[in-house]
Amino acid sequence: xxxxxxxxxxxxxxxxxxxxxxxxxxxxxxxxxxxxxxxxxxxxxxxxxxxxxxxxxxxxxxxxxxxxxxxxxxxxxxxxxxxxxxxxxxxxxxxxxxxxxxxxxxxxxxxxxxxxxxxxxxxxxxxxxxxxxxxxxxxxxxxxxxxxxxxxxxxxxxxxxxxxxxxxxxxxxxxxxxxxxxxxxxxxxxxxxxxxxxxxxxxxxxxxxxxxxxxxxxxxxxxxxxxxxxxxxxxxxxxxxxxxxxxxxxxxxxxxxxxxxxxxxxxxxxxxxxxxxxxxxxxxxxxxxxxxxxxxxxxxxxxxxxxxxxxxxxxxxxxxxxxxxxxxxxxxxxxxxxxxxxxxxxxxxxxxxxxxxxxxxx
Numbered sequence: 001x002x003x004x005x006x007x008x009x010x011x012x013x014x015x016x017x018x019x020x021x022x023x024x025x026x027x028x029x030x031x032x033x034x035x036x037x038x039x040x041x042x043x044x045x046x047x048x049x050x051x052x053x054x055x056x057x058x059x060x061x062x063x064x065x066x067x068x069x070x071x072x073x074x075x076x077x078x079x080x081x082x083x084x085x086x087x088x089x090x091x092x093x094x095x096x097x098x099x100x101x102x103x104x105x106x107x108x109x110x111x112x113x114x115x116x117x118x119x120x121x122x123x124x125x126x127x128x129x130x131x132x133x134x135x136x137x138x139x140x141x142x143x144x145x146x147x148x149x150x151x152x153x154x155x156x157x158x159x160x161x162x163x164x165x166x167x168x169x170x171x172x173x174x175x176x177x178x179x180x181x182x183x184x185x186x187x188x189x190x191x192x193x194x195x196x197x198x199x200x201x202x203x204x205x206x207x208x209x210x211x212x213x214x215x216x217x218x219x220x221x222x223x224x225x226x227x228x229x230x231x232x233x234x235x236x237x238x239x240x241x242x243x244x245x246x247x248x249x250x251x252x253x254x255x256x257x258x259x260x261x262x263x264x265x266x267x268x269x270x271x272x273x274x275x276x277x278x279x280x281x282x283x284x285x286x287x288x289x290x291x292x293x294x295x296x297x298x299x300x301x302x303x304x305x306x307x308x309x310x311x312x313x314x315x316x317x318x319x320x321x322x323x324x325x326x327x328x329x330x331x332x333x334x335x336x337x338x339x340x341x342x343x344x345x346x347x348x349x350x351x352x353x354x355x356x357x358x359x360x361x362x
Contacts, residue, residue, distance in 0.1 A: 004108070017290075018078075058135075064123070071116070071120055076292065077314075078289075080293045083109075083296045084296045087306060106357075110290050125251045125279075129248065129251045132248045140155050155167075158235060160232055160235050164184070167181065177202075178201070194216060196213060196229070213229040215229075255272065259272050270334045277342030285346065288320060292349060293314070298360065320345060
């Protein structure tokens, strides 16, 4: 049960592992960021006034997403490269000859991956979530001027009976919600009766008071202007503030607050619950990677099966990511309970990795 019989050996393996993981991550992010920028640069530069500064702004907002998404892949590839190198140089054979078990050989990598998982969680909460929210806002205004307020919501749609209400900008929370550039499509069944446009709207307690209103009647073709108009006595402010809650754009504490508000309003929260749990299980996937890639460490390199073992390790790792995405998708549509959707793939592949390691090496 002594998983670190040699401090020198543990530090040596941890250094190899972390250096290779960071190198793979840097290469993946560099290549994928370049390809992504090539695809989006046309849309960014199409907005009048945008130039090189906006391209760098896009990179600064997109890069954290790429780092968060491909960090577990990098840990997997870093594990396989590290263990395959040790196997190829007969260092694994030397460790086993010195009395180390398979779990003792993997222990430094697993402990290091725990540190990576913790850093990944902090990185996601402090950098990735705000960058995702900011980038989403920027995309909704077609790469125009980025809104200055952090709690701003763009292009929000709300349905009131047969009517559709679109607010270009929504700010504030609770009864202090303000709508700007409002368009109301007054309909009966599938027929449009009138189109109402307002400059600003605020909640009065009995409805929404629109200012600088223009009302267009479809059947007569006439247009009427009014200084004010009261609408939507059944529309609650939270329908605008909670209509577009994105789990990826919120920190774990902000997301929990949004879920509680939605539950209080009687709104479904199944997909957000799964996203909340995945904010914890997602970074922890890095801990699984040394276990799933461990098959590359063992077996005789001279037998010619080292490449096959490395492929098996990659297959196990990528199978986990497929299962994780599938379970999360099932959780988002309500087919799986939120807790099961977030944690079932992690527990399943932990058992698979342990089974393979014990049956083949222990």
